[in-house]
Amino acid sequence: MPFRFTLQAILRLKESQERQQQILLEQANARVQQCKLQIEALERQRRTIEEETQRGLGNGMTAAEVQFSGLGRSTLAARRKRIEQELSCLQQAREECFQTYHRIHREREVLDTLRCSQLRSYQIEHNRREQRRIDDLFLLRREHIRRG
Numbered sequence: 001m002p003f004r005f006t007l008q009a010i011l012r013l014k015e016s017q018e019r020q021q022q023i024l025l026e027q028a029n030a031r032v033q034q035c036k037l038q039i040e041a042l043e044r045q046r047r048t049i050e051e052e053t054q055r056g057l058g059n060g061m062t063a064a065e066v067q068f069s070g071l072g073r074s075t076l077a078a079r080r081k082r083i084e085q086e087l088s089c090l091q092q093a094r095e096e097c098f099q100t101y102h103r104i105h106r107e108r109e110v111l112d113t114l115r116c117s118q119l120r121s122y123q124i125e126h127n128r129r130e131q132r133r134i135d136d137l138f139l140l141r142r143e144h145i146r147r148g
Helices: 008-058 063-147
Strands: none
Touching: 008 063
């Protein structure tokens, strides 16, 4: 009789859930990384505007240009603030996703460990039965030879 793990369907379900959660976690990581890249790009833009303003002030920039530069900086600051809030939400969602993945992973590992343990027990018992069968055949043969 071949080995049969009675919880195989549940193990397959947990493996599937783990794969799905891993994909969701990878997507959450990608969204967090994308948000961080947006913040870095905004910071580069802010530095560029600041450098241009400093050069312009040295070269006699008009009041309108200074005001326009200030408006650009405040617009970037507002965008950065929105993206940082979004980043905070995404990081929280990623953490929740990680916790769910970690829980499902542990559950799957428990089932996998149980399966391996039952398989080892089955193999040991199977080997014992096989050895008993071989021993019985040997004894029958020996008895047959003694009588014959």
